Amino acid sequence: MSEMMAPRSRSAALIGPYGSGKTTLFEALLSAAGTPPKRASTRERTASTSLALGGAEFLGETWSLLDCPGSIEFFHETEAALKIVDFAVLVVDPDPARARAVFPYLRTLALSGTPYLVFINRIDTLTGRVQDTLAALQALALAKLVLREVPIREGERITGYVDVVSERAYRYRPGEASELIALPATIAAREREARAGLLETLADHDDALLEKLLEDIEPTTEEVFHQLSRGEAMGAIAEVLFGAADRRQGVRRLWKALRHDAPDPALTARRHGIAAGDAPLAQVFKTLHAGHAGKLSYARIWRGVVREGMSLNGTRLGGIQRPLGEELQKIAEAGAGALVALGRLEGAPTGAVLTANGGTAETLPWPAPPAPVHALAIAPEERKDEVKLSGALQKIAEEDPALTIEHNPETGETVLHGQGEIHLNAALERLAKAYGLRLVTRRPMVAFKETIRRAVREHARFKRQTGGHGQFADVTLEIEPRGRGEGFLFVDRITGGVVPRQFIPAVGEAAAATLAKGVFGFPVVDIAVTLVDGGFHTVDSSDLAFKTATRMAIQEALAKADPVLLEPIDHLAIALPNDVTASAQRLISSRRGRILGYAEKPGWPGWDEVEALLPEAELHGLIIELRSQTMGLGTYRRHFDHLAEAPSAIAEKFAAPAGR
Numbered sequence: 001m002s003e004m005m006a007p008r009s010r011s012a013a014l015i016g017p018y019g020s021g022k023t024t025l026f027e028a029l030l031s032a033a034g035t036p037p038k039r040a041s042t043r044e045r046t047a048s049t050s051l052a053l054g055g056a057e058f059l060g061e062t063w064s065l066l067d068c069p070g071s072i073e074f075f076h077e078t079e080a081a082l083k084i085v086d087f088a089v090l091v092v093d094p095d096p097a098r099a100r101a102v103f104p105y106l107r108t109l110a111l112s113g114t115p116y117l118v119f120i121n122r123i124d125t126l127t128g129r130v131q132d133t134l135a136a137l138q139a140l141a142l143a144k145l146v147l148r149e150v151p152i153r154e155g156e157r158i159t160g161y162v163d164v165v166s167e168r169a170y171r172y173r174p175g176e177a178s179e180l181i182a183l184p185a186t187i188a189a190r191e192r193e194a195r196a197g198l199l200e201t202l203a204d205h206d207d208a209l210l211e212k213l214l215e216d217i218e219p220t221t222e223e224v225f226h227q228l229s230r231g232e233a234m235g236a237i238a239e240v241l242f243g244a245a246d247r248r249q250g251v252r253r254l255w256k257a258l259r260h261d262a263p264d265p266a267l268t269a270r271r272h273g274i275a276a277g278d279a280p281l282a283q284v285f286k287t288l289h290a291g292h293a294g295k296l297s298y299a300r301i302w303r304g305v306v307r308e309g310m311s312l313n314g315t316r317l318g319g320i321q322r323p324l325g326e327e328l329q330k331i332a333e334a335g336a337g338a339l340v341a342l343g344r345l346e347g348a349p350t351g352a353v354l355t356a357n358g359g360t361a362e363t364l365p366w367p368a369p370p371a372p373v374h375a376l377a378i379a380p381e382e383r384k385d386e387v388k389l390s391g392a393l394q395k396i397a398e399e400d401p402a403l404t405i406e407h408n409p410e411t412g413e414t415v416l417h418g419q420g421e422i423h424l425n426a427a428l429e430r431l432a433k434a435y436g437l438r439l440v441t442r443r444p445m446v447a448f449k450e451t452i453r454r455a456v457r458e459h460a461r462f463k464r465q466t467g468g469h470g471q472f473a474d475v476t477l478e479i480e481p482r483g484r485g486e487g488f489l490f491v492d493r494i495t496g497g498v499v500p501r502q503f504i505p506a507v508g509e510a511a512a513a514t515l516a517k518g519v520f521g522f523p524v525v526d527i528a529v530t531l532v533d534g535g536f537h538t539v540d541s542s543d544l545a546f547k548t549a550t551r552m553a554i555q556e557a558l559a560k561a562d563p564v565l566l567e568p569i570d571h572l573a574i575a576l577p578n579d580v581t582a583s584a585q586r587l588i589s590s591r592r593g594r595i596l597g598y599a600e601k602p603g604w605p606g607w608d609e610v611e612a613l614l615p616e617a618e619l620h621g622l623i624i625e626l627r628s629q630t631m632g633l634g635t636y637r638r639h640f641d642h643l644a645e646a647p648s649a650i651a652e653k654f655a656a657p658a659g660r
Contacts, residue, residue: 009338010262011064011300013081013114016091017101018070018632021121023048025091025245025254026067032251033058035325049426050400051077051286053298053339055323058255064323064339072104072632073420076402079108079367080350084285084300086337087262088116089254092137094126094242099136100577100606101631107604110142113271115232115263118145119254120242123158134240140606141238146198146228148239148257150191152184161242161250162187164195165224172249202227205236229261265337269302272364280304282312282354283364284345289395291434294318297345299354302364306340307333312354318343350401369401371637372417373623376424377444379414385437389414392435396427403427410523411445420623446617447568448654449525449643450518452561455480460553461535462545473545474535475499475507479557482526484643488512491530499534503546507531510547514554519563520654525643529554565651568616571641574626575601576634578608583629585610591618592647613641617650 014022030036033056052067066085068078082088088109092102109116120126120133130151138145152160152169160171162183169187170178183191199219203210206227212219219227231237241257243250266276274281286298306312308320308331321328321341334340348354351366380389393405393416404417418424431437457478464471482489490508499507511529518524572593576584578600585595593614601609614622619638626634 008265009062009064009335010087010258010265011066011085011337011339012087012089012258012262013066013068013078013085014089014091015068015078015081015105016070017072017093017098017105019098020070020091020093021245022070022091023052023067025089025119025121025251026052026054026065028245028248028251029065029255030054030056030325032248032255033063049074049422051081052326053286053323053341054326055329055339056325059259061259062338063258066339071420071422072627072635073418073423074402075104075108076367076370076419078105079112080285082108082112082114083365083367084283084339085114086265086268087258088114089258090116090118090238091121092118092133094120094123094130094133096128096132096136098631099133099140101633102137103140103604103606104633106137106141110235113235115235115261116238117148117232117257117261118238118240119250120240121245123151123242123250124244124247126158127156130242137240143236143238144201144204144231145238145240146201147194148198148228148241149253150187150194151242152187161253162191163253164191164198165228166221167191167195170253172247175248177252178249198228199224201237202231205231205234225260229263232261233263233267265302269336272302274302274362274364276303278304280306280310280312280354280356281362282306282342283366284342284348284350284352284354285339287350287399288341289399289434294344295346296321296341296343297348297352298339298341301334301336301338301340303336304356305333305335306342311357312342312345313348313352314357315345315347317345349398369404370419370635372402372404372419373635373638374420374424375415375417375444375620376428376441377411377413378416378428378439378441381438381440388435389431389437389439392431392437396430400427408444408447410447413445415444420627443620448520448522448646449566449568450520450522450558450563451484451524451526451566452479452481452558452563454562456557456561457532458553458557458560459533460549460556462549462552470537470540471542471545471548472537472540473503473542473549475531475546475549475553476533477511477550477553477557478530478532479554479561480528480530481561482528484526486526488515488525489528491528493530493532494534498536499531499546500536500541503536503541503543504531506543506546507550510550511554513547514551519558520565520651522565522654524558524563525566565646565654566643567646567650569613569641569644570616570619570638572610572612572614572636572638574610574612574634574636575604575607576610576626576630578606580629580634581608581610584626584634585612587622587625587629588612588614591615591622593618614638615644615646616640617646 035056048069054065056063066081149161151158162169169181169183171181281303282299282301284297284299288296397403406415459476461474515524593612596611598610601607
């Protein structure tokens with residue numbers, strides 16, 4: 001049944017590294033709002049590999065929640081979420097040693113300008129002090145992190161907290177809302193210290209509050225709340241809460257913080273430079289091909305009202321659905337701030353801006369897909385599935401812009417590129433489950449090349465008599481190496497008409513075609529072929545005869561010209577925490593790489609960028625080893641740099657007469 005939209009809809013993204021418990025918190029929030037998730041959380045659940053959308057009503061307000069995958073291989077999903085939500089919750093582990101895994105999220109939050117708070121999850125496992133965790137996080141954050149709560153301990157166990165704004169104390173109760181209790185005398189001094197620190201931080205950004213503090217005037221609770229929200233909206237402050245999602249501890253307190261601190265949708269639109277008005281404006285943040293349901297375009301409505309049956313970007317909507325719990329519920333219309341699924345919106349990729357027919361075209365920036373760092377060659381187990389595979393690959397690439405599909409003309413392989421082993425395995429699993437495709441995967445082949453070291457002169461004559469017109473051609477070719485990267489060159493030095501002009505182009509064409517496969521079975525590059533002499537027959541000579549003679553001469557010449565195998569060398573820029581720079585350099589050296597140098601990565605305190613040259617043949621699996629050394633954080637950019645002679649051990653693999 002269709003339902004009317006709520007008067008205001010706000011949204012928040014749950015982000016953070018793998019293992020922080022985002023999905024458990026996501027489900028706990030839905031459950032606390034009275035919309036239990038489809039499945040119960042367990043710590044043994046496999047890692048999320050895609051953005052999940054949930055919806056709830058909390059204290060009369062409509063909310064959309066996005067649960068972002070934690071693996072760095074799906075970080076592009078987090079970047080997409082932060083472009084469209086009003087607020088973010090950065091979920092972190094209580095162990096200070098794991099704080100550095102949070103840095104990419106803190107940096108992206110700062111760049112996006114998305115206001116956020118920090119939720120220290122699994123507080124029941126904390127063995128040290130909350131202040132130590134806060135200090136480790138603060139060393140990485142641009143915003144000032146302020147403790148909103150002070151833990152109440154009984155022995156080594158955290159049993160509750162004090163809210164430093166309201167100065168009220170609460171005790172956790174299993175499966176229920178926390179119980180209001182008297183402020184324990186043992187925590188009073190720590191609470192006053194934390195409150196003073198909070199107020200001092202807020203006063204740094206507000207002269208009126210600073211004046212009050214200097215005059216020993218205690219600000220009201222409402223003033224503190226206002227300044228806290230203002231500081232978060234400015235990106236200068238992020239409050240820090242804690243709890244244990246699997247025990248439902250601190251979840252309702254988090255809901256109330258979201259309700260108070262998340263900005264109004266109009267303010268979020270203004271932050272993105274979107275003009276006010278009534279004309280509908282939306283943006284697609286995720287695409288999903290949902291089987292019989294067809295294509296769903298998940299979108300943020302920035303402005304106006306989107307109604308069922310409306311045309312957006314020239315396409316009539318196939319329906320509007322909003323999240324309720326983890327299900328989608330059909331509605332008739334949705335207004336500014338809502339995150340909805342729009343049906344059968346063809347021609348609108350992820351990131352597309354949607355306007356009603358006749359509306360003014362508007363553009364909104366969207367994150368570019370990350371550069372690929374891992375690849376697999378794929379093929380269907382049965383040839384009859386090749387067409388089916390092509391269509392399925394097109395759909396999953398539309399769903400996930402970080403996936404790249406390439407048909408390599410040099411190797412003949414279809415290659416799936418992505419962000420790592422987990423990312424590509426998730427894509428293969430989707431191809432199997434959603435499209436019934438059983439695939440064979442392997443390491444992609446390397447597009448080796450060949451060249452020669454010395455010049456040779458070769459003569460070839462092709463003569464064939466078949467009863468009628470025969471075939472005759474005679475050529476003498478000089479074949480010599482050129483400088484690396486100079487390519488193929490054909491030179492005509494015929495004099496005296498020993499080869500008629502009409503046959504010379506055929507010699508050049510045949511030379512280029514024959515060099516497509518050399519002694520080792522790979523294309524021959526950086527070579528010059530010069531036609532210096534020849535002969536012809538007035539009746540039996542033809543283009544075909546001269547092409548055949550040319551092919552014979554070049555094949556003989558290549559074997560005599562000291563052929564050499566060339567391998568592609570890539571330039572890598574590797575980004576990683578600086579305490580593992582040395583081990584990463586050893587990893588590159590062990591793969592026949594050459595370190596060019598390293599320096600601090602601009603804008604990334606505590607990180608280095610290592611530049612190196614690495615043979616493409618050694619690239620496969622590099623990202624897996626690199627991330628195992630860097631808590632999953634290391635990554636790289638690469639581009640082709642040059643061709644270099646391959647080691648003899650590699651060349652010998654292709655030296656047999658059978659070639660490849």
